[in-house]
Every structure is written in C-alpha cells, then in structure tokens.
Amino acid sequence: MLPTHRPRRNRKSQVIRDMIQETRLTAHDFIYPVFVVEGQNQRLEVKSMPGVYRYSADRIIDEIGSAVALGINAFAPFPGLSDAVKDPLARESTNLDGLYLKTVADIKRQFPDVVIMTDVAMDPYSSDGHDGVVNAETGEILNDASLEILGQMALAQARAGADIIGPSDMMDGRVAWIREVLDSNAFSHVSIMSYTAKYASAFYGPFRDALDSAPKKGDKKSYQMNPANRLEALRELALDEAEGADMVMIKPALSYLDIIREVKNHTNLPVTAYNVSGEYALIKAAAQNGWVDGEKTMMEVLMSIKRAGADAILTYFAKEAAEVLRWG
Ligand SMILES: NCC(=O)CCC(=O)O
Numbered sequence: 391m392l393p394t395h396r397p398r399r400n401r402k403s404q405v406i407r408d409m410i411q412e413t414r415l416t417a418h419d420f421i422y423p424v425f426v427v428e429g430q431n432q433r434l435e436v437k438s439m440p441g442v443y444r445y446s447a448d449r450i451i452d453e454i455g456s457a458v459a460l461g462i463n464a465f466a467p468f469p470g471l472s473d474a475v476k477d478p479l480a481r482e483s484t485n486l487d488g489l490y491l492k493t494v495a496d497i498k499r500q501f502p503d504v505v506i507m508t509d510v511a512m513d514p515y516s517s518d519g520h521d522g523v524v525n526a527e528t529g530e531i532l533n534d535a536s537l538e539i540l541g542q543m544a545l546a547q548a549r550a551g552a553d554i555i556g557p558s559d560m561m562d563g564r565v566a567w568i569r570e571v572l573d574s575n576a577f578s579h580v581s582i583m584s585y586t587a588k589y590a591s592a593f594y595g596p597f598r599d600a601l602d603s604a605p606k607k608g609d610k611k612s613y614q615m616n617p618a619n620r621l622e623a624l625r626e627l628a629l630d631e632a633e634g635a636d637m638v639m640i641k642p643a644l645s646y647l648d649i650i651r652e653v654k655n656h657t658n659l660p661v662t663a664y665n666v667s668g669e670y671a672l673i674k675a676a677a678q679n680g681w682v683d684g685e686k687t688m689m690e691v692l693m694s695i696k697r698a699g700a701d702a703i704l705t706y707f708a709k710e711a712a713e714v715l716r717w718g
C-alpha cells in the first residue's frame with residue numbers, strides 16, 4: 391500500500407513551508423540582558439561569553455541604542471560592583487546615586503520608550519554573594535529577613551524608573567511583599583516578572599564570572615530549585631499567581647523546555663524564559679571550533695524556546711538574532 395497521507399506535501403516548497411510555519415521569532419520577543427560596571431569608557435569582553443561585554447554606564451547607552459535600532463525594546467541590566475560597596479545587607483542596592491540605579495535612570499532618560507526590567511536579589515551587592523541574608527553563624531539563608539531588603543530594593547528601582555521588577559532571588563513570598571511595597575508607594579503601575587522557577591543550575595557559570603558574583607560560601611540549593619523537579623515549578627507558579635505576578639519566568643531555558651511548556655499549559659499569564667549564560671557559551675564555543683553553524687544553532691535554540699511556550703526570551707543573542715531576522 392502506498393501512503394494516502396503524505397505530510398511531505400506541506401513541505402514541498404519554501405512558500406508552503408513559510409505559509410504554515412507555526413512559530414515565528416521577532417525582535418519583539420527578546421529581552422536583552424546587559425552588564426554594567428563601574429568606570430568610564432569601558433567595554434570589556436566576558437571571556438566565557440564571546441561577543442558579550444561589560445559596559446561602563448557611559449558606553450551602555452550606545453549598546454542600548456544599537457539594539458533599539460534592531461527593534462529590541464526591552465532590556466535587563468545587571469550590575470557588576472566592586473567589593474568595596476558590598477556588605478552583608480546589600481545596602482548599596484537602594485543607592486539612587488549608585489552605579490546601577492543611576493544607569494537605569496540614565497537609560498530611561500535617553501530612551502523613554504524602552505522597557506527596563508531590573509533585577510531584585512541581594513547577590514550583586516552582598517559580601518556573601520547570596521541572594522538573601524546569610525546567618526553568619528549557621529550559613530542559613532534567612533527568608534523573612536531578606537524580604538524587607540528585597541522590598542526596599544524594588545522600591546528604589548521603581549523610583550529610578552524601572553518598568554518591570556524582576557525578582558530573581560527565589561525567597562518565598564517576595565512577589566506579594568514587593569507588590570505591597572510598590573502599591574503603597576504609588577508604584578501600582580510597575581510590573582513584576584517573577585523568576586518563578588529558577589533552578590540551581592550549572593549553566594550560570596559564565597554570568598558569575600562576568601560579574602564576580604558567585605557565593606563566597608555554600609551554594610544556592612536551599613532557595614533555587616532542584617533540576618529534578620517538575621511539579622514543584624507548578625506549585626511555585628500557583629503561589630506567584632496568587633501573590634500578584636504579572637509575568638512568570640523559567641530559568642534556565644534549554645534544559646527546561648518541558649517546564650516552560652508545563653507552566654504555559656497551567657497559566658494564562660505571559661510566560662518568559664531566560665536563555666542563560668552557559669547556554670550562550672556552549673553554542674559560541676562549538677561555533678568557534680567550527681563544530682556547529684553558530685547562526686543556525688542560535689536561531690533553532692531560540693525558536694525551540696518560543697515553541698515550548700515562551701512569549702518572550704531573555705537572551706544574550708538578542709542583537710545577533712535580531713540581525714538575522716532583519717537581514718536573513
Ligand atoms: N540572576 C541572573 C543569574 O543568576 C544568571 C543568569 C545567566 O547565567 O545568564
């Protein structure tokens with residue numbers, strides 16, 4: 391018997407393939423994470439992330455401008471601070487004259503229409519390198535003591551002009567806490583994109599190199615999720631929805647495509663995914679060796695994250711992918 395049903399008919403020409411393509415990427419899908427460091431006129435390549443740079447505040451404006459020219463309108467700045475300003479309570483995180491918040495305000499002044507998502511977690515400012523407060527004797531990460539600090543951090547970011555607050559710390563109850571702090575200070579229009587399911591992943595390595603933000607002691611497994619767990623992501627989702635998150639995020643993306651799909655199937659909120667530093671580095675390394683076609687691999691990976699259910703993708707590939715989308 392010859393086949394009656396021939397799916398290949400739907401693949402017989404480029405026009406037909408384009409006509410019925412289910413998933414499409416656009417530059418609007420991307421949120422571009424950018425690293426800002428102290429100093430002037432600095433543009434320092436991250437060794438483990440070829441093509442990704444740490445910019446001083448004056449130089450980051452050009453980088454944002456070149457991304458905007460490619461149709462990228464959402465940015466997630468992360469600060470790399472010197473040890474001199476770090477302390478156990480992350481006090482620098484509310485400093486409106488400090489590197490991070492001044493840069494955020496400056497970007498918003500120069501580009502009023504772009505969306506800035508700021509990062510809420512203690513690690514960039516903490517002498518312990520943890521996302522929450524560390525009990526000096528036991529090494530325990532103190533959930534409720536951290537909430538107060540995270541709330542004040544979010545409030546300062548809103549004052550600096552953040553459009554979206556992105557709590558990446560994984561403390562319990564922080565979405566409700568931050569929502570309450572924002573609302574009671576006339577920032578009810580500021581959104582929260584919760585890092586809902588952030589896994590304790592080895593794929594964050596290059597990011598921690600870039601910002602020198604690795605924990606001084608211990609690991610993050612008492613707050614970030616166990617990569618073996620799927621249902622736990624749905625419990626975190628239910629809590630973030632109840633606490634008032636506007637958008638939810640899965641991080642990392644590639645080893646967690648199943649989680650992205652699962653979360654997408656269980657929520658009506660927009661779902662985002664963070665294509666993290668290690669995922670970027672793997673592709674770049676293989677491409678530099680000539681082992682994969684870097685551009686095609688990048689586009690396939692980003693497409694897979696969107697197909698899995700992500701409405702938007704945080705990715706270091708944002709500019710490169712936007713160029714491919716624009717020029718082919
Ligand atoms: N809060 C940001 C991270 O923990 C890491 C992101 C990355 O590896 O790209």
Ligand SMILES: [Mg+2]
Binds near residue numbers: 561586
């Ligand atoms: Mg949670």
